[in-house]
Amino acid sequence: MAEFDPAALPELLPVFYRRLFPHGVYGRWLGYGGVVKNYFQLREFSFTLRDDVYLRFQCFSSPQELERELQKVNPYKIDIGAVYSHRPSQHSTIRLGTFQPREKELVFDIDMTDYDDVRTCCSSAEICSKCWTLMTIAVCVLDRALVEDLGVRHRLWVYSGRRGVHCWVCDDTVRKWSPTLRAAAVEYLTLVKGGAETVKKVNLSEPIHPFIRRSVNVVEQYFEAYALEGQDILGSPERWNKVLALVPEEHREVLQAEFPKKRDSVQRWELLKGRMERTRVSGSGAGKSTPCYADWEVMLQFCFPRLDINVSKGVGHLLKSPFSVHPKTGRISVPMDLQRLDQFDPFAVPTISSLCQELDAASGDREQDSGETEPKRHVRDYKRTSLAPYVRVFEQFVEEMEHVRRGELLRRSDLQGDF
Ligand SMILES: [Zn+2]
Incomplete structure (x- = not known):
């Protein structure tokens, strides 16, 4: 694949947000069923624009408004923050101390650079198919522990777009966890301890947990x-x-x-x-x-996975959004299918430029077939590109959450009927 040129982003991003970004299912995810009033409206988004201009505390009254704003601003990168006590856009007008992050997904950030002392193939920002196995192991180890030991259900694993993976734990109860609880979970999941000066970073003794x-x-x-x-x-x-x-x-x-x-x-x-x-x-x-x-x-x-505790602990900490573009590699941060984790290849993940080329090729074919001249509004254009299987993984994740939520609502209304 040709090297990605960030200079092309101003041209590619409008196409990406208009025709490729999965706005619908993305809004369903962060709306969490509309169960809690204003949950979406109180969520912080932050946008990175050209020349590293950074806009924090963005918020939107609906997923549709977010969609329009993305298509207007065309951010180089999207980060997701917490759900706040007040609308994030009003953070500076609210009395000091009352503007607080209330809820957020429990997130994990695993970055290949943290393994430099044990990799022989690459260093710093480089990755290859050999060391990518470390990320596969990290996902397997953590996902097992999250489900079996911590009892969580809704995990979204996402390739960061460059050299790592993120995990979003989205259960209703977990999103309410305090920083202390989050730190305790990270502590439980940490075995490798000590910095560069520590030779032996894992010390085991009986009884083995x-x-x-x-x-x-x-x-x-x-x-x-x-x-x-x-x-x-x-x-x-x-x-x-x-x-x-x-x-x-x-x-x-x-x-x-x-x-x-x-x-x-x-x-x-x-x-x-x-x-x-x-x-x-x-x-x-x-x-x-x-x-x-x-x-x-x-x-x-x-x-063993090496976690950044600060990312997980802070409720107000921002993390790059799924389906954001990595501004250096051009790769999309795509959800990972745990059923096919061993086959996940970071180098096969589409870039914004490869997707736009696929769109061009697909529309060229169609015009020849049907003689269309007027470009239509293609709501689901991503389905004709290699982004489709990753959106499908995301849809399955959101559908599972919706399924569980419906079951929970039914159960509650049954209970009310009984009394
Ligand atoms: Zn490597």
Whole structure:
């Protein structure tokens, strides 16, 4: 694919917001069924315009007004903020301290740059298909924990458009969570601790929490192909010393002596793992060795999701909206289909320019077929482009929420009928 040129955005964005952005279902999402009065109206949006002009505290009386405004302003980027106590546009006229963020989705932001100390293929903003596996693992680990451990239901996973993923947890109860509750959830979901100066960032001891055991189960499914073959983390003395620095001294020397005799990372890992597993066989040696989880610690340090706590904790924190354009790559931040997560390819995600080309090609075909000359208003033009499957994922997510909400309303009206 041709390199994206941000200079083309002023020309492409009007087409995007007029013909491609899924305004209808987007409005249904953020309206949350209209159950709470003014919920949509109290929501903060912020727009990034040309030359990094940043407009915060935008708000709209209806999804239709938002649609018109998007088509007028053509923002380079859309961020979504909290639902406030008052209309966000009035934030400066309201008595100090009374303008407060009330509710927001619980959000997670996972960024590949936070894994630079454990990636060998790329650094900083770069990603490739090899390290993208880290994002796949992050989604699997967190999504399992969100559903099974924290009991949430409505999760929207979105590719950020460049080098990471976002998660929006949209359950009615979760949107009301305080910063303290949000911080507690992030704390629960965090295993990798310490900054650049910390060598060993994961420390496990018995009893092992079920969350750790289940997370290791997820990582194990990817570890050989990703870390041993793809990243080749035991491929050379320089690399394996980084791993052995995480292993207790009593095991380190033996492994250091044995590693050169092995053929590759996979064999060396077998050796390390076998040694650790023997320390954990219950009853053996009658307390001769202390159980050691260095193999798990290595797996988690290299693969476990790394979260930005501040993004998740702050109710007023802004996060890039689904279906916003990434102004540098031109890629659309698209929802991810968890059923086909392993096939998700960030490099196959359409860019604003590729979509506009697809539209041109499609309308060219149609004019030839039907002899149309007058351009019609194409409300669902995205359906004729490669954006369609991603909008479908989004629709399914919103439909599921609507389905649950209807069930809940019916249940309540039944209860009222009984009394
Ligand atoms: Zn890479």
